[in-house]
Amino acid sequence: MYNTYFIIILSILVFGFLLERILDHLNFHRWKSDLLEKLASFYSKEEYKKAYQYNKTKDRFSLLTDSLSFIIMILFFVLGGFAWLNGILEPGIDSEILLALAFFGILFIASDLISIPFSIYNTFVIEEKFGFNKTTPRIFVFDKLKSYLLTIVIGGGISYVLLWLISELREDFWLYAFLVVLAFSILMNFFYTTLILPLFNKLKPLEEGELKSAIEDFASKVKFPLTKVFVIDGSKRSSKANAFFSGFGRKKKIVLYDTLIEKHTTEELVAVLAHEVGHFKKKHIIKNMVVSFLQTFVMLYILSLLLFHETISVGLTNAFGLEGTNAVLHINLIAIAILFEPVNLILGLFGNIVSRKYEFQADRFAVENSNGEALASALKKMSAHHLSNLDPHPAYVFFYYSHPPLIQRLEEMNS
Numbered sequence: 001m002y003n004t005y006f007i008i009i010l011s012i013l014v015f016g017f018l019l020e021r022i023l024d025h026l027n028f029h030r031w032k033s034d035l036l037e038k039l040a041s042f043y044s045k046e047e048y049k050k051a052y053q054y055n056k057t058k059d060r061f062s063l064l065t066d067s068l069s070f071i072i073m074i075l076f077f078v079l080g081g082f083a084w085l086n087g088i089l090e091p092g093i094d095s096e097i098l099l100a101l102a103f104f105g106i107l108f109i110a111s112d113l114i115s116i117p118f119s120i121y122n123t124f125v126i127e128e129k130f131g132f133n134k135t136t137p138r139i140f141v142f143d144k145l146k147s148y149l150l151t152i153v154i155g156g157g158i159s160y161v162l163l164w165l166i167s168e169l170r171e172d173f174w175l176y177a178f179l180v181v182l183a184f185s186i187l188m189n190f191f192y193t194t195l196i197l198p199l200f201n202k203l204k205p206l207e208e209g210e211l212k213s214a215i216e217d218f219a220s221k222v223k224f225p226l227t228k229v230f231v232i233d234g235s236k237r238s239s240k241a242n243a244f245f246s247g248f249g250r251k252k253k254i255v256l257y258d259t260l261i262e263k264h265t266t267e268e269l270v271a272v273l274a275h276e277v278g279h280f281k282k283k284h285i286i287k288n289m290v291v292s293f294l295q296t297f298v299m300l301y302i303l304s305l306l307l308f309h310e311t312i313s314v315g316l317t318n319a320f321g322l323e324g325t326n327a328v329l330h331i332n333l334i335a336i337a338i339l340f341e342p343v344n345l346i347l348g349l350f351g352n353i354v355s356r357k358y359e360f361q362a363d364r365f366a367v368e369n370s371n372g373e374a375l376a377s378a379l380k381k382m383s384a385h386h387l388s389n390l391d392p393h394p395a396y397v398f399f400y401y402s403h404p405p406l407i408q409r410l411e412e413m414n415s
């Protein structure tokens with residue numbers, strides 16, 4: 001059990017946890033108790049105090065949950081929990097695919113059950129205390145049930161297909177698996193707003209009126225092929241606001257949260273939309289998709305090499321406490337997922353660098369084609385309302401932020 005792979009996997013888990021703690025610590029102690037001068041123009045002292053308390057509460061809470069899940073993972077790994085679970089399931093299940101599905105299914109349910117009390121505390125205590133929560137216990141329970149159902153149908157379905165490919169084609173599985181993942185993501189993109197989203201929210205077309213005509217005027221001015229604008233009842237769960245694009249080609253849709261419409265002027269909403277259109281015009285969406293497909297392609301190829309390498313595959317299985325000379329597929333999938341973590345960290349870091357650059361470009365597009373002042377005022381309003389951390393530590397931003405901090409965006413827009 002305590003072979004080289006055991007040491008590598010343990011080190012990756014510990015390193016990942018420590019890195020997170022260091023970054024969190026830096027960010028946590030960055031907050032000054034006094035309002036910074038450059039924020040004073042749009043943050044009142046009271047709002048700042050509230051944001052300070054909200055962020056501190058959130059940080060402490062995630063320290064608790066992260067530490068707990070880290071300890072559980074380490075103990076389960078070091079004490080041979082994965083081998084123990086495998087030992088219980090294996091005698092009763094002949095098929096390699098069904099055994100793997102049962103194994104992952106049980107791990108999923110167990111980790112979800114552990115997380116439920118924390119999720120309840122986060123929604124009904126923390127978010128409630130700061131005035132964001134609109135979720136009722138009934139919505140919470142139904143959301144849970146619906147997402148279980150989706151996980152079983154969609155997650156179970158795609159996992160079955162991928163496991164079947166591995167077990168039938170062995171080391172040649174990766175190219176077919178890639179095609180399946182490719183087709184699956186494109187389908188999900190097409191049907192997200194028509195099939196998945198309506199399970200959780202009501203979508204209705206934006207009513208005729210001032211806002212709709214302003215959006216249509218803007219779209220025709222910048223030659224954006226506007227199809228449909230929808231309003232979603234985000235207010236059902238939280239007072240936090242958002243807007244997004246979904247789908248592509250003729251299925252393209254713009255979705256605005258009712259909470260966003262409620263709190264902003266027409267000029268501000270058009271400017272927010274102009275930012276989103278900027279992402280589309282600068283081809284950010286399609287570029288991101290191509291990059292993520294390339295990553296999947298390479299990852300699946302490396303997965304096939306590791307999974308079917310004679311000594312590595314047996315070594316990984318042994319590291320999880322299963323003796324013998326047979327590699328166990330589902331154990332090795334978990335092992336390789338952990339081995340990929342440092343790679344994912346680096347890819348995510350580059351992804352965030354690119355994403356922050358794209359945000360500046362989309363802001364620039366909005367400034368040039370819509371109203372920069374209105375965008376700035378919408379961004380300020382949203383930050384203040386969401387009690388965002390307006391002055392995060394640069395190291396934290398470098399690793400985790402997909403969007404530049406507000407102050408940088410405002411400076412860049414004014415330059």
Ligand SMILES: [Zn+2]
Nearest residue numbers: 275279359362
């Ligand atoms: Zn953006």
